[in-house]
Amino acid sequence: MKESINSVPIFNIFTVLIFLFTGYICFSINLSKAYNVKNELVNIIKNQNGVCTEDSAISPDANCENFSVQIRDYFSDASYNSSGNCTTRTIGASGTEVVEVGFDRNGNYMGQNASGAAFCVSAIPIIPSSASAGIKEFPAGLYYNVRVFYNLDIPFLNSLNFSITGETTKIYNPNECDGSAVDVYGWCDSIRSV
Numbered sequence: 001m002k003e004s005i006n007s008v009p010i011f012n013i014f015t016v017l018i019f020l021f022t023g024y025i026c027f028s029i030n031l032s033k034a035y036n037v038k039n040e041l042v043n044i045i046k047n048q049n050g051v052c053t054e055d056s057a058i059s060p061d062a063n064c065e066n067f068s069v070q071i072r073d074y075f076s077d078a079s080y081n082s083s084g085n086c087t088t089r090t091i092g093a094s095g096t097e098v099v100e101v102g103f104d105r106n107g108n109y110m111g112q113n114a115s116g117a118a119f120c121v122s123a124i125p126i127i128p129s130s131a132s133a134g135i136k137e138f139p140a141g142l143y144y145n146v147r148v149f150y151n152l153d154i155p156f157l158n159s160l161n162f163s164i165t166g167e168t169t170k171i172y173n174p175n176e177c178d179g180s181a182v183d184v185y186g187w188c189d190s191i192r193s194v
Contacts, residue, residue, distance in 0.1 A: 027152055030082075031164075034150035037080045038166045041119055041146045044070045050174030051103070051121050051144065067175075071107030075118065084149035084163060086113055086120035091145060098122040098187075100147065120147040123187040126170055141172040142187060 045051055048067045086100035100122045102114025110117050123142040145167050152160045177188035 023152075023154070030150045030152060031162075033078075033080060034082070034148050034162075034164055037078060037119070038146055038148045038164055040074055040078075041071075041148065042144075042166045042168050044074070045121070045144050045146065046168050046171065048175065049171055050142075050176045051101075051123075052175035068107030071103065072105070075105040080118075080148075082149040082151050082161075083116050083118055084120070084147075084161060085115045086110075086117050086147075088113065089122065091122070091124060096124060098124060098145065100145075119149075121145070122147075123174075125187060139172045141170045142174050142177075143170050144168040 044067065048070065050067075052067055086102040088097060088099050090097055099112050100114075100120035101112050102110035102117025102120050104110055105118045114120070122145045124145065126141050126143060145165055147163050147165045149161060149163045151162065154160065174188075
């Protein structure tokens with residue numbers, strides 16, 4: 001009888017392993033869903049040539065097609081319910097500080113440093129080095145950084161919030177920077193002056 005093992009420790013080990021496996025599966029599903037949302041948002045921004053919303057008060061002269069409609073349609077089909085806070089962040093090795101703007105699940109602009117946003121977008125101006133010499137070889141443009149959120153709800157603990165980011169390719173003449181639209185996003189003035 002000395003070598004027999006009590007069944008309680010084995011049951012406890014088995015229960016802990018089940019909880020760890022279930023937690024890993026839940027985390028993987030949430031992460032996969034967040035990556036799908038991020039990829040679709042990046043594609044919508046690239047296809048719409050920017051983040052121009054339908055709100056005429058924000059972009060009265062811009063060439064806004066259906067950015068908000070596509071966002072609304074995608075979120076109505078996707079089972080994505082996470083939200084987070086948009087902040088001022090440092091991006092890249094150069095330490096560029098960018099301000100994120102938030103959007104809700106209907107594609108409506110929520111403002112800079114918004115809280116409770118479905119996703120955040122920041123834009124990094126790309127100004128060709130030849131522009132400083134007065135040569136307009138290539139137009140200035142932007143590339144967009146999209147950040148989406150996912151969370152893991154753990155019983156007896158708080159919800160753990162995480163975020164992932166993705167970037168578009170360079171976009172020349174973004175829609176929200178067309179015409180005489182007011183630069184509410186904060187990034188159009190830097191490329192209009194080039």
